[in-house]
Amino acid sequence: MKYNHRQIEPKWQKIWEEKGCFHAEDNSDKEKFYALIEFPYPSGQGLHVGHPRPYTALDTVSRKRRLQGYNVLYPIGWDAFGLPTENYAIKNHIHPEIVTKNNVERFKKQIRSLGISFDWSREINTTDPDYYKWTQWIFLQLFQHGLAYKKEMAVNWCTSCKCVLANEEVVNGVCERCGSEVVHKTKSQWMLKITAYADRLIDDLDLVDYPERVKLQQKNWIGRSYGAEVEFDTTAGDKLKIYTTRADTLFGATYMVMSPEHPFIEKWADKLSNLDEVRAYQAESAKKSDFERTEMNKDKTGVKLEGVSAINPVNDTEIPIFISDYVLISYGTGAIMAVPGHDTRDWEFAKKFDLPIIEVVKGGDVEKEAFTDCATGIMVNSGFLDGLSVEDAKEKIIAFLTEKGIGEKKTNFKLRDWVFSRQRYWGEPIPIVHCDCCGYVPVPEEELPLRLPMVESYEPTDTGESPLANMTKWVETTCPKCGKKAYRETDTMPQWAGSSWYYLRYMDPHNDKAIASDEAFKYWESVDWYNGGMEHTTLHLLYSRFWHKFLYDIGVVPTKEPYKKRTSHGMILGENGEKMSKSRGNVVNPDDIVNEYGADTLRLYEMFIGDFEKAAPWSPSSIRGCRKFIERFYNMQEMLCDGDFIRKEVEKDFHKTIKKVGFDIENIKFNTAIAAMMALINVIYSTGKVTKKELSIFAILLNPFAPHVTEEVWEACALGDGILAEAKWPEYDEAKCVDDTIEIVAQINGRIKAKLVISKDASQDEVLSLAKSEQKVMEAIRGMNVIKEIYVKGKLVNIVVKP
RNA sequence: GCCGGUGUGGUGGAAUAGGCAGACACAAGGGACUUAAAAUCCCUCGGACUAAACAUCCGUACCGGUUCAAGUCCGGUCACCGGCACCA
Numbered sequence: 001m002k003y004n005h006r007q008i009e010p011k012w013q014k015i016w017e018e019k020g021c022f023h024a025e026d027n028s029d030k031e032k033f034y035a036l037i038e039f040p041y042p043s044g045q046g047l048h049v050g051h052p053r054p055y056t057a058l059d060t061v062s063r064k065r066r067l068q069g070y071n072v073l074y075p076i077g078w079d080a081f082g083l084p085t086e087n088y089a090i091k092n093h094i095h096p097e098i099v100t101k102n103n104v105e106r107f108k109k110q111i112r113s114l115g116i117s118f119d120w121s122r123e124i125n126t127t128d129p130d131y132y133k134w135t136q137w138i139f140l141q142l143f144q145h146g147l148a149y150k151k152e153m154a155v156n157w158c159t160s161c162k163c164v165l166a167n168e169e170v171v172n173g174v175c176e177r178c179g180s181e182v183v184h185k186t187k188s189q190w191m192l193k194i195t196a197y198a199d200r201l202i203d204d205l206d207l208v209d210y211p212e213r214v215k216l217q218q219k220n221w222i223g224r225s226y227g228a229e230v231e232f233d234t235t236a237g238d239k240l241k242i243y244t245t246r247a248d249t250l251f252g253a254t255y256m257v258m259s260p261e262h263p264f265i266e267k268w269a270d271k272l273s274n275l276d277e278v279r280a281y282q283a284e285s286a287k288k289s290d291f292e293r294t295e296m297n298k299d300k301t302g303v304k305l306e307g308v309s310a311i312n313p314v315n316d317t318e319i320p321i322f323i324s325d326y327v328l329i330s331y332g333t334g335a336i337m338a339v340p341g342h343d344t345r346d347w348e349f350a351k352k353f354d355l356p357i358i359e360v361v362k363g364g365d366v367e368k369e370a371f372t373d374c375a376t377g378i379m380v381n382s383g384f385l386d387g388l389s390v391e392d393a394k395e396k397i398i399a400f401l402t403e404k405g406i407g408e409k410k411t412n413f414k415l416r417d418w419v420f421s422r423q424r425y426w427g428e429p430i431p432i433v434h435c436d437c438c439g440y441v442p443v444p445e446e447e448l449p450l451r452l453p454m455v456e457s458y459e460p461t462d463t464g465e466s467p468l469a470n471m472t473k474w475v476e477t478t479c480p481k482c483g484k485k486a487y488r489e490t491d492t493m494p495q496w497a498g499s500s501w502y503y504l505r506y507m508d509p510h511n512d513k514a515i516a517s518d519e520a521f522k523y524w525e526s527v528d529w530y531n532g533g534m535e536h537t538t539l540h541l542l543y544s545r546f547w548h549k550f551l552y553d554i555g556v557v558p559t560k561e562p563y564k565k566r567t568s569h570g571m572i573l574g575e576n577g578e579k580m581s582k583s584r585g586n587v588v589n590p591d592d593i594v595n596e597y598g599a600d601t602l603r604l605y606e607m608f609i610g611d612f613e614k615a616a617p618w619s620p621s622s623i624r625g626c627r628k629f630i631e632r633f634y635n636m637q638e639m640l641c642d643g644d645f646i647r648k649e650v651e652k653d654f655h656k657t658i659k660k661v662g663f664d665i666e667n668i669k670f671n672t673a674i675a676a677m678m679a680l681i682n683v684i685y686s687t688g689k690v691t692k693k694e695l696s697i698f699a700i701l702l703n704p705f706a707p708h709v710t711e712e713v714w715e716a717c718a719l720g721d722g723i724l725a726e727a728k729w730p731e732y733d734e735a736k737c738v739d740d741t742i743e744i745v746a747q748i749n750g751r752i753k754a755k756l757v758i759s760k761d762a763s764q765d766e767v768l769s770l771a772k773s774e775q776k777v778m779e780a781i782r783g784m785n786v787i788k789e790i791y792v793k794g795k796l797v798n799i800v801v802k803p
Numbered sequence: 804g805c806c807g808g809u810g811u812g813g814u815g816g817a818a819u820a821g822g823c824a825g826a827c828a829c830a831a832g833g834g835a836c837u838u839a840a841a842a843u844c845c846c847u848c849g850g851a852c853u854a855a856a857c858a859u860c861c862g863u864a865c866c867g868g869u870u871c872a873a874g875u876c877c878g879g880u881c882a883c884c885g886g887c888a889c890c891a
Contacts, residue, residue: 221886610816
């Protein structure tokens, strides 16, 4: 029989589907295992070969866990709200709901052809009202706990698309899609107070098993810094509050800088003799895009405030105040004390404006550059701080400022609150009513889901209003509180909303009373293993940790963290080593591979392609090697014979391979697990025969990677009722993983002179004397003094000699 | 600029915990089978020296160090990739 994947693969997929093989049980005595992949956005392009990489990886883990007796939950769904669908819908005059439905159909068919063991009975879709009912419910809880608020905000507005863009959609200051200018528009926006969780989002990373680089990226993004707030007296009478992490350098503060947006400028307007100049600078800064203000121009600019100055509280010196756009209104207090001797930016500014530079930490040359090293410096020119280390000086000065009532310890974060509104149609309606009397009133829970109305035109408007704003019938409503005429919120939620809690819904996807039942939460608890892309580290991964912690605080979920373990896959690149994209013309469609080589070959190749965590280029010729391996496995049917193991050495090879494959799967080293099986099949072929026992073990080991062909061979060779039905993941015997005789390398001065075959239990003396009996070793030692003899058990001997 | 990662044959990549560099594949070359091709099977496959083999030497981006022993550890340099980007 020739291997025919086109016949085998649909056959087994049908059997699995009919028997419901992958349905997770809700109440099982078995230990649970919850594996999760990032649910896909069903785009119009369909799947490309990058999608199956993470799916196959966790499918391999899930299938292995089932063979080990776990009750496995491995679900999938659709993250289907979002701009590409909406834009496609506008362009082609098809309602986004229809577009979504078609795209999901296509994705589903493609994914099913891969034989991934998803529990399709738990499929979810973020655009389903029964689903977004709970997205809205969570928003209302956030609102009621003061964590959702509305605020005037500058938004990105594309002048050509006439629509609002998310920050991610603005690339180098222009619209990602059309390349047109992006300007700022001020709009009232819904915000989520993620900053309230900043500390816990950092500290609780200690509770989870994430790759270090993920933890680090989140920590850097949240950007916690410990410092102090200090109040400076000014000649205007007001106290100017600044934030600093280097309170120790206070004696070196020779001027102050405020952000051009600082409210004191307005307050001091009548005291400023150069108000025109100040105003001109303010206007110039306001005109600059974010891009110009940060990336383009790091040359320091600024204007000195004539008429108001500040007093350095430690030496009563009067120092000038500047405004400059290198100080941001959004961080700290919007004002700083400038210490040019020990801060690079202040140093540049001081040089440009010819301001005095005082050295207060010894160790560098402050005339040449700012000395910023905190670890080695000693305080100088700093009165009562002189002679202290930077760390000690910080503590002493903060204690001093606290006692005088002009300063205190303060922690700051780079993390900003989450802009949560979008002026687009294809998203969850924000369930809030605006009432002139009562303000923002939540839609009553029993009215959820607040459905997205069917509109004729969902094109974005010129005014920056959501397309929903034109739906007067839907917008005009009555206030749930006072019953008077009121208006619905017309902004929708961002794409990140539905994905911030979807893993919870899989636990109990059809529940209409709650996100999931308490029993479901208790049993499934949290995700055991979550695999996803690095690009979501500071977006989805952070957002969902925030929502989860909130749900924990209000008693909905029982765990502090949503995901116990996180791994990350590398991208699959095009043949040319570039990122796969339609415009580069290097996209590979998995359908073609499944059709030509089969799903088992595709799966195996995607796992064999290289280090799972690193990017790897697609190679059409390498796929053939995987196909060949599968055919070699399939053809073992014809080598079948009775017995346990052909030879004792082969038995040992099996034990070693069982150990390696199991270990490698758990450590996401799929490529070497497959290499080990390839090596084992080479051994089997060299014997020319395979026993039933050998073949069945091989089939189970390979099953998580290539589930169809392994079941087929199992059935064809009458090995039993089926791998899924009855097989257990094989155990290995540690004793049988060790060879009786081993090869030991004999070195002289680190150079290999001989290879010794000797019993694994041989003593050092035995190995050494055997080594010394080797011709070449004898020659090398002759006439030399032996300085040292090193023996590494089971590996090598090294004899160090000198003339 | 700051933070993180990577650098190994013609290619993708292996190499617990400092202990035989190049597993497993791909590509290439040669051979067997075949009328022929495909498929399959077998052999060779980092470099220098060699007709070939043996032997020897060199070789994990570059320079230096620690060690009996370095792809692996330490210091420095370069290149590429990712994240952040005036966060005081």
